[in-house]
Amino acid sequence: MIGKAYKQPLARRRVGLKFLYLKQEEVVEAGVLDFEAALKDVEEVLRMLARGEVEMPPKVGLEFLFPDGSQKGHILAMPAYLKRLGVAGVKWAAGFFKNPELHSLPHGIDVIILSDPECGRPLAVMDGTLITAVRTGSAAAVGAKYLSAGEARVASVIGVGVVGRAAAHALEKALPRLEEIRLFDLKAEKARLVAQEIAKARAVYSLEEAARGSDVVITATSSHNHFVKLDMLKRDCVCVEVGKNEFEEAVILNASRIVVDYWEQVKSREWVTLTKLVKRGLISESRIEEIAGIVASGGRVSCGGIRFFSPIGMACEDIIVAYRLYREALRRGFGTWLELWEEPLWS
Amino acid sequence: MIGKAYKQPLARRRVGLKFLYLKQEEVVEAGVLDFEAALKDVEEVLRMLARGEVEMPPKVGLEFLFPDGSQKGHILAMPAYLKRLGVAGVKWAAGFFKNPELHSLPHGIDVIILSDPECGRPLAVMDGTLITAVRTGSAAAVGAKYLSAGEARVASVIGVGVVGRAAAHALEKALPRLEEIRLFDLKAEKARLVAQEIAKARAVYSLEEAARGSDVVITATSSHNHFVKLDMLKRDCVCVEVGKNEFEEAVILNASRIVVDYWEQVKSREWVTLTKLVKRGLISESRIEEIAGIVASGGRVSCGGIRFFSPIGMACEDIIVAYRLYREALRRGFGTWLELWEEPLWS
Numbered sequence: 162m163i164g165k166a167y168k169q170p171l172a173r174r175r176v177g178l179k180f181l182y183l184k185q186e187e188v189v190e191a192g193v194l195d196f197e198a199a200l201k202d203v204e205e206v207l208r209m210l211a212r213g214e215v216e217m218p219p220k221v222g223l224e225f226l227f228p229d230g231s232q233k234g235h236i237l238a239m240p241a242y243l244k245r246l247g248v249a250g251v252k253w254a255a256g257f258f259k260n261p262e263l264h265s266l267p268h269g270i271d272v273i274i275l276s277d278p279e280c281g282r283p284l285a286v287m288d289g290t291l292i293t294a295v296r297t298g299s300a301a302a303v304g305a306k307y308l309s310a311g312e313a314r315v316a317s318v319i320g321v322g323v324v325g326r327a328a329a330h331a332l333e334k335a336l337p338r339l340e341e342i343r344l345f346d347l348k349a350e351k352a353r354l355v356a357q358e359i360a361k362a363r364a365v366y367s368l369e370e371a372a373r374g375s376d377v378v379i380t381a382t383s384s385h386n387h388f389v390k391l392d393m394l395k396r397d398c399v400c401v402e403v404g405k406n407e408f409e410e411a412v413i414l415n416a417s418r419i420v421v422d423y424w425e426q427v428k429s430r431e432w433v434t435l436t437k438l439v440k441r442g443l444i445s446e447s448r449i450e451e452i453a454g455i456v457a458s459g460g461r462v463s464c465g466g467i468r469f470f471s472p473i474g475m476a477c478e479d480i481i482v483a484y485r486l487y488r489e490a491l492r493r494g495f496g497t498w499l500e501l502w503e504e505p506l507w508s
Numbered sequence: 509m510i511g512k513a514y515k516q517p518l519a520r521r522r523v524g525l526k527f528l529y530l531k532q533e534e535v536v537e538a539g540v541l542d543f544e545a546a547l548k549d550v551e552e553v554l555r556m557l558a559r560g561e562v563e564m565p566p567k568v569g570l571e572f573l574f575p576d577g578s579q580k581g582h583i584l585a586m587p588a589y590l591k592r593l594g595v596a597g598v599k600w601a602a603g604f605f606k607n608p609e610l611h612s613l614p615h616g617i618d619v620i621i622l623s624d625p626e627c628g629r630p631l632a633v634m635d636g637t638l639i640t641a642v643r644t645g646s647a648a649a650v651g652a653k654y655l656s657a658g659e660a661r662v663a664s665v666i667g668v669g670v671v672g673r674a675a676a677h678a679l680e681k682a683l684p685r686l687e688e689i690r691l692f693d694l695k696a697e698k699a700r701l702v703a704q705e706i707a708k709a710r711a712v713y714s715l716e717e718a719a720r721g722s723d724v725v726i727t728a729t730s731s732h733n734h735f736v737k738l739d740m741l742k743r744d745c746v747c748v749e750v751g752k753n754e755f756e757e758a759v760i761l762n763a764s765r766i767v768v769d770y771w772e773q774v775k776s777r778e779w780v781t782l783t784k785l786v787k788r789g790l791i792s793e794s795r796i797e798e799i800a801g802i803v804a805s806g807g808r809v810s811c812g813g814i815r816f817f818s819p820i821g822m823a824c825e826d827i828i829v830a831y832r833l834y835r836e837a838l839r840r841g842f843g844t845w846l847e848l849w850e851e852p853l854w855s
Binding site for chain 1: 531581583616848
């Protein structure tokens with residue numbers, strides 16, 4: 162066994178290193194469901210990104226398979242450093258599609274660590290599960306706002322699981338001129354329940370009823386089928402593909418603008434329809450725009466036709482929201498203080 | 509503000525999701541300083557790696573600069589999945605060289621999250637700072653053991669900061685036939701203090717005194733100078749470069765075997781001497797071996813000449829050690845249980 166000699170630090174005594182822990186209930190208390198704040202955060206971090214004030218390598222991850230070789234889930238490590246705000250962090254983001262049925266757990270389970278860019282110490286550890294939903298829904302709504310020139314009257318959300326539900330809330334705040342938000346889900350009861358939360362929302366009972374005539378169509382399903390067809394859509398609308406591959410190829414091929422959040426990251430996802438179309442030479446890489454540039458330019462896209470937006474989620478969006486919640490918890494004095502150490506050995 | 513409607517989960521109630529938090533003192537209590545166990549862990553995970561039982565993408569990270577553009581530090585996200593053990597995780601590893609002088613903090617500050625590969629939930633969050641030191645020292649000693657055929661009589665450790673100190677402890681356990689472990693540090697007092705912890709160790713007062721005649725030379729400094737020269741070394745010895753670029757090019761160019769831990773990862777580090785020599789065409793990539801293959805083959809390398817080993821550290825080494833400590837804490841019932849949530853909203 163190890164003797165007491167280890168207990169004598171070589172350097173002088175140091176005080177304990179503390180960080181704040183926030184469970185999901187405290188993340189809610191700190192305001193994660195404040196969509197106006199989340200929209201502001203997302204727009205701000207997109208402007209930072211456009212100005213080169215964000216360091217964010219593409220996410221890397223692990224993949225987990227069932228014994229039969231089919232996909233069980235993945236966990237992604239998503240680091241980002243927001244230079245202007247002076248905060249860095251990582252989201253460790255799990256996605257296991259069968260969790261609800263197999264384990265009575267949510268599909269996504271995320272943990273976020275915030276770090277001090279001066280010395281690398283952890284500032285906070287917190288549940289990132291709702292943060293993920295809220296920032297994803299907000300990013301979709303920011304896209305809808307800038308790509309519709311704020312003129313949209315009717316929006317629809319296809320799939321109102323956690324992310325679609327967040328997108329519906331975010332749409333309501335991002336596009337105040339909206340008259341109607343149509344919600345469609347294969348589980349009609351879900352759409353009805355979410356509709357009760359949002360004044361302008363109503364549940365609809367078919368995909369066509371949702372999509373036809375909508376100025377904004379957001380898909381947030383786990384389907385890999387191209388179930389949204391070009392002929393369901395208005396000739397002039399914004400399509401936001403938050404899920405996997407919900408829009409058929411013709412939608413993208415006929416789009417007047419093709420926008421992503423982070424092309425380097427989208428490009429590496431071979432199963433994304435847009436990536437496939439680029440690889441097959443049907444869409445030129447030079448046509449692909451990033452949303453950050455559009456938001457930063459301040460103007461909104463008012464050209465007609467289909468504006469297709471494919472955001473796959475960026476760590477910087479998580480970190481800016483998490484940092485706001487951390488500061489709010491600090492200000493109001495809640496959360497659990499933990500020590501990384503009382504006194505570091507061997508340093 | 510957000511109404512109470514948010515508090516009604518769509519799905520049925522679920523119980524709180526808990527995970528275990530271990531601060532450094534508890535990581536110590538769980539046995540992080542048990543070098544025999546750490547050596548066993550490192551050897552085991554190298555065998556798993558050789559058998560394809562480890563998923564481990566190259567680490568990605570963030571870089572931090574001082575206002576003058578010089579390097580302040582970095583934080584790396586290091587994920588790994590140990591399939592046979594059924595555990596995944598990530599180390600979020602900060603390295604800020606000036607921390608001791610600027611902030612009275614250690615140079616390295618690490619946090620590890622362990623995750624359940626069945627559903628992605630966090631199992632544990634813990635301090636990873638000492639784990640990093642111990643697994644790094646142990647990996648160096650495992651290299652020394654397999655590349656010296658266990659025949660080494662004299663070893664030296666150049667630089668006895670946290671990692672060098674761990675390497676000295678690990679050497680003592682890994683190579684029981686060692687007669688002498690020479691410790692050299694620019695701060696002579698450090699070498700004397702560490703020497704008191706290890707029966708066979710003694711402090712020496714010059715680099716030459718350490719290196720000359722040594723069968724194993726481990727460098728663990730933050731120097732970028734090639735201060736270990738070929739003519740200081742025995743013709744038949746094992747060189748382990750744990751630090752940056754301590755061995756001059758001639759040492760590598762004259763090596764009979766060149767071994768790394770994870771070539772894909774070493775290759776991407778352009779500042780590593782070995783990488784530079786490969787890029788310049790002076791060493792063929794085909795000559796580079798990985799330590800996992802050597803350990804898994806069971807035999808030890810007994811060829812003469814210089815065996816050069818450059819381990820830069822692998823996430824799988826962190827995860828296997830962290831998982832042992834987590835299980836030990838579970839078994840003995842210490843650590844702090846935290847809830848990720850009492851009841852997940854919106855799921």
